[in-house]
Amino acid sequence: xxxxxxxxxxxxxxxxxxxxxxxxxxxxxxxxxxxxxxxxxxxxxxxxxxxxxxxxxxxxxxxxxxxxxxxxxxxxxxxxxxxxxxxxxxxxxxxxxxxxxxxxxxxxxxxxxxxxxxxxxxxxxxxxxxxxxxxxxxxxxxxxxxxxxxxxxxxxxxxxxxxxxxxxxxxxxxxxxxxxxxxxxxxxxxxxxxxxxxxxxxxxxxxxxxxxxxxxxxxxxxxxxxxxxxxxxxxxxxxxxxxxxxxxxxxxxxxxxxxxxxxxxxxxxxxxxxxxxxxxxxxxxxxxxxxxxxxxxxxxxxxxxxxxxxxxxxxxxxxxxxxxxxxxxxxxxxxxxxxxxxxxxxxxxxxxxxxxxxxxxxxxxxxxxxxxxxxxxxxxxxxxxxxxxxxxxxxxxxxxxxxxxxxxxxxxxxxxxxxxxxxxxxxxxxxxxxxxxxxxxxxxxxxxxxxxxxxxxxxxxxxxxxxxxxxxxxxxxxxxxxxxxxxxxxxxxxxxxxxxxxxxxxxxxxxxxxxxxxxxxxxxxxxxxxxxxxxxxxxxxxxxxxxxxxxxxxxxxxxxxxxxxxxxxxxxxxxxxxxxxxxxxxxxxxxxxxxxxxxxxxxxxxxxxxxxxxxxxxxxxxxxxxxxxxxxxxxxxxxxxxxxxxxxxxxxxxxxxxxxxxxxxxxxxxxxxxxxxxxxxxxxxxxxxxxxxxxxxxxxxxxxxxxxxxxxxxxxxxxxxxxxxxxxxxxxxxxxxxxxxxxxxxxxxxxxxxxxxxxxxxxxxxxxxxxxxxxxxxxxxxxxxxxxxxx
Amino acid sequence: xxxxxxxxxxxxxxxxxxxxxxxxxxxxxxxxxxxxxxxxxxxxxxxxxxxxxxxxxxxxxxxxxxxxxxxxxxxxxxxxxxxxxxxxxxxxxxxxxxxxxxxxxxxxxxxxxxxxxxxxxxxxxxxxxxxxxxxxxxxxxxxxxxxxxxxxxxxxxxxxxxxxxxx
Numbered sequence: 001x002x003x004x005x006x007x008x009x010x011x012x013x014x015x016x017x018x019x020x021x022x023x024x025x026x027x028x029x030x031x032x033x034x035x036x037x038x039x040x041x042x043x044x045x046x047x048x049x050x051x052x053x054x055x056x057x058x059x060x061x062x063x064x065x066x067x068x069x070x071x072x073x074x075x076x077x078x079x080x081x082x083x084x085x086x087x088x089x090x091x092x093x094x095x096x097x098x099x100x101x102x103x104x105x106x107x108x109x110x111x112x113x114x115x116x117x118x119x120x121x122x123x124x125x126x127x128x129x130x131x132x133x134x135x136x137x138x139x140x141x142x143x144x145x146x147x148x149x150x151x152x153x154x155x156x157x158x159x160x161x162x163x164x165x166x167x168x169x170x171x172x173x174x175x176x177x178x179x180x181x182x183x184x185x186x187x188x189x190x191x192x193x194x195x196x197x198x199x200x201x202x203x204x205x206x207x208x209x210x211x212x213x214x215x216x217x218x219x220x221x222x223x224x225x226x227x228x229x230x231x232x233x234x235x236x237x238x239x240x241x242x243x244x245x246x247x248x249x250x251x252x253x254x255x256x257x258x259x260x261x262x263x264x265x266x267x268x269x270x271x272x273x274x275x276x277x278x279x280x281x282x283x284x285x286x287x288x289x290x291x292x293x294x295x296x297x298x299x300x301x302x303x304x305x306x307x308x309x310x311x312x313x314x315x316x317x318x319x320x321x322x323x324x325x326x327x328x329x330x331x332x333x334x335x336x337x338x339x340x341x342x343x344x345x346x347x348x349x350x351x352x353x354x355x356x357x358x359x360x361x362x363x364x365x366x367x368x369x370x371x372x373x374x375x376x377x378x379x380x381x382x383x384x385x386x387x388x389x390x391x392x393x394x395x396x397x398x399x400x401x402x403x404x405x406x407x408x409x410x411x412x413x414x415x416x417x418x419x420x421x422x423x424x425x426x427x428x429x430x431x432x433x434x435x436x437x438x439x440x441x442x443x444x445x446x447x448x449x450x451x452x453x454x455x456x457x458x459x460x461x462x463x464x465x466x467x468x469x470x471x472x473x474x475x476x477x478x479x480x481x482x483x484x485x486x487x488x489x490x491x492x493x494x495x496x497x498x499x500x501x502x503x504x505x506x507x508x509x510x511x512x513x514x515x516x517x518x519x520x521x522x523x524x525x526x527x528x529x530x531x532x533x534x535x536x537x538x539x540x541x542x543x544x545x546x547x548x549x550x551x552x553x554x555x556x557x558x559x560x561x562x563x564x565x566x567x568x569x570x571x572x573x574x575x576x577x578x579x580x581x582x583x584x585x586x587x588x589x590x591x592x593x594x595x596x597x598x599x600x601x602x603x604x605x606x607x608x609x610x611x612x613x614x615x616x617x618x619x620x621x622x623x624x625x626x627x628x629x630x631x632x633x634x635x636x637x638x639x640x641x642x643x644x645x646x647x648x649x650x651x652x653x654x655x656x657x658x659x660x661x662x663x664x665x666x667x668x669x670x671x672x673x674x675x676x677x678x679x680x681x682x683x684x685x686x687x688x689x690x691x692x693x694x695x696x697x698x699x700x701x702x703x704x705x706x707x708x709x710x711x712x713x714x715x716x717x718x719x720x721x722x723x724x725x726x727x728x729x730x731x732x733x734x735x736x737x738x739x740x741x742x743x744x745x746x747x748x749x750x751x752x753x754x755x756x757x758x759x760x761x762x763x764x765x766x767x768x769x770x771x772x773x774x775x776x777x778x779x780x781x782x783x784x785x786x787x788x789x790x791x
Numbered sequence: 792x793x794x795x796x797x798x799x800x801x802x803x804x805x806x807x808x809x810x811x812x813x814x815x816x817x818x819x820x821x822x823x824x825x826x827x828x829x830x831x832x833x834x835x836x837x838x839x840x841x842x843x844x845x846x847x848x849x850x851x852x853x854x855x856x857x858x859x860x861x862x863x864x865x866x867x868x869x870x871x872x873x874x875x876x877x878x879x880x881x882x883x884x885x886x887x888x889x890x891x892x893x894x895x896x897x898x899x900x901x902x903x904x905x906x907x908x909x910x911x912x913x914x915x916x917x918x919x920x921x922x923x924x925x926x927x928x929x930x931x932x933x934x935x936x937x938x939x940x941x942x943x944x945x946x947x948x949x950x951x952x953x954x955x956x957x958x
Binding site: 016017019020021023024028029030032033121123199200201202250251254283285505506674675678683684685709714716723746 | 843846875889898900931936
């Protein structure tokens with residue numbers, strides 16, 4: 001990009017998002033705000049049991065209830081949809097049973113939909129759903145991963161013979177020898193309970209099937225309209241070109257609104273059966289048992305240290321993935337990411353890892369911010385911090401010594417991570433200066449002597465962003481990793497952009513506007529961006545894996561460069577000047593040498609659209625252009641960073657307070673620092689929530705115990721500290737834009753930092769808390785165990 | 792309306808002030824205020840995040856005080872004055888807060904914003920100087936899943952300082 005083309009509001013500017021004025025005035029248009037003529041409302045009847053046979057169902061009373069248009073069960077709905085089989089083709093041995101939309105003879109998780117009532121209002125649908133009578137025969141439930149793999153365990157899907165969905169091992173170097181010959185080995189078992197994304201707006205969609213044309217229009221609170229276009233076409237047997245999926249304003253997504261849900265598919269089937277628009281918005285209470293869950297892992301991990309260096313690492317993960325494989329995104333992702341990203345920032349050669357995904361009678365595990373990367377970060381940061389402590393070296397010094405240096409790049413880690421442009425040392429140096437590390441340690445020491453126990457946690461992380469086709473392609477899943485951008489110069493000299501991306505609050509579309517403004521050469525207030533309409537934009541992936549700005553932004557940059565060239569060629573033809581002598585700055589075509597205005601964009605637009613007759617015959621102005629981009633040969637871009645947490649643990653009550661949090665992040669080129677910083681802060685809050693509060697609590701027989709917001713705790717404003725964010729910018733080398741991604745970094749690093757900080761605070765007691773979330777009870781138990789051990 | 796045996800289906804006539812204008816309506820006895828605003832009056836700026844009084848997205852003002860729209864029945868507003876984000880935006884009462892939220896990107900998905908703005912408005916209308924901790928305490932009944940709260944606290948603090956609350 002030439003520096004002469006920087007326009008106002010371009011790349012790097014702190015541009016506020018225009019849509020905020022609308023959202024702040026109450027004029028957002030979220031899915032439940034939208035009404036269509038003749039629209040009906042769906043409500044689902046769900047299994048109250050984690051595992052039960054359905055011996056009879058009676059829908060007659062419900063059908064007679066006021067306002068009811070239909071009561072649909074497996075018999076009517078399931079034949080209309082090809083079952084989902086969440087199996088990755090490139091993972092040998094990966095298995096899942098076919099998942100149908102509604103439970104037929106047997107329900108396999110509490111919350112699985114078994115029938116839906118469609119009525120004139122949501123209230124009437126809910127009333128009638130109460131009248132659906134189901135005769136249940138409760139069965140023994142497989143409630144956790146240890147039960148699932150125990151000998152003689154009940155097999156949830158008998159056709160699979162056992163409950164193991166996937167079992168994968170990795171071996172690099174000679175870990176057995178390295179562990180044998182180590183000066184010392186540290187081994188820990190970490191537990192991560194189930195949690196949720198808990199978007200403030202629940203899931204929802206409006207399906208509108210037009211039987212006369214055989215066409216389907218879906219307004220879908222979803223991160224990837226193109227993915228759903230494909231899914232609706234394949235599974236409901238509707239020609240792809242007759243499907244239009246658009247995304248309205250969305251009240252948060254965090255990966256959860258990327259998954260494929262049986263209830264949403266059944267809503268579309270209801271519209272097909274009834275020939276009327278059907279809205280389904282998830283009630284908060286049902287969101288607890290139907291929104292994809294996340295985590296639920298037990299991890300054994302080890303580190304071997306010899307001569308002050310890391311000689312080997314090991315990880316053995318078992319994840320309980322629910323009753324089926326999540327369609328398209330599978331149920332191997334968290335475990336595979338955990339074992340492959342483990343220890344990526346550190347120099348070591350010997351590695352052994354295993355991950356198993358096992359079926360349990362619980363809701364499905366799906367995509368949620370960070371996926372398995374926080375698990376990798378936590379395991380490595382905890383073990384290295386403990387190792388440094390054991391050696392008697394400060395943890396920062398140990399990191400400096402054992403990080404992979406820039407001189408070793410590019411490299412492939414034992415877990416298989418490809419590192420090219422990471423910046424561990426720079427991020428750490430910047431962080432240490434930012435937090436006055438030595439001063440903080442002195443304060444910690446002083447307070448310990450006064451009986452106040454604070455901990456400092458520093459966590460280094462890698463964040464895979466923006467997967468390329470080699471990542472998902474071999475899985476057989478039709479998941480597009482490309483994105484596209486169409487730009488049009490309007491006659492008035494403004495630019496319209498249609499991107500394949502979607503935006504659930506990240507501000508990606510503002511970033512795209514900045515990139516377009518700069519690459520075309522107009523000010524940002526002359527650019528309008530439309531996203532989230534799979535019928536009108538070039539094909540693309542949408543918002544997931546922190547990819548929007550990196551991939552969709554590169555497409556926008558390329559489209560902008562082409563449009564700019566086309567405008568200059570046309571301007572050259574109009575003014576009988578060589579296009580090479582012209583430049584486009586702030587909406588004016590100027591003489592490149594003198595900077596003097598030659599012709600305005602308004603005049604270019606006027607001639608280009610209305611007076612083509614005045615142009616030379618060989619002039620062919622193309623003022624609408626499209627470019628797509630895909631990182632063809634890349635598995636992912638690799639962002640990285642370091643975070644610090646400063647926490648205080650009240651050893652009498654077990655309550656943990658996060659006093660301060662700092663992040664130094666390297667997400668490549670920063671397009672809009674205002675928005676990037678807020679992505680980091682928001683991610684950090686979710687990371688703090690995950691470590692300290694969030695847990696889907698289940699009884700030993702698989703019943704969810706805390707299905708309301710009153711008892712599933714998430715961070716509120718008094719549980720999150722002020723958060724300082726700083727950056728190191730190492731541009732992605734393979735694109736012109738140089739952006740990597742920022743969506744998950746805050747969460748990943750915060751989880752690692754809080755884990756380490758809390759355990760740092762407990763060091764004087766010899767106590768360790770290794771079971772997430774760190775509830776007061778678990779902290780007090782850890783302290784009690786330590787007291788018992790020391791006797 | 793169809794006859795129904797369901798409890799709460801009976802209708803009640805209400806008269807109240809809504810965003811400065813007089814309102815007369817028949818409402819279902821069981822309909823909560825947020826559903827009434829959203830479904831009957833198409834004032835969809837009041838959002839529903841949980842419908843059990845925890846998240847604060849449905850916050851509206853009744854006689855100048857914040858209430859949960861999901862825990863208030865429409866029938867309870869008889870003779871009272873209700874203000875929503877739409878009315879307060881039009882009257883300009885939220886302008887300074889909205890400007891600060893906008894400039895600091897104290898909004899991501901926007902779903903919590905209406906409730907957050909109204910809670911902050913009530914807090915700031917007391918005119919007292921506020922520490923960041925006091926601001927955090929006051930908005931701690933409004934869940935935001937996107938922002939991490941820092942920018943929201945900044946925005947409220949900036950308005951408080953501009954009001955002369957602290958300098």
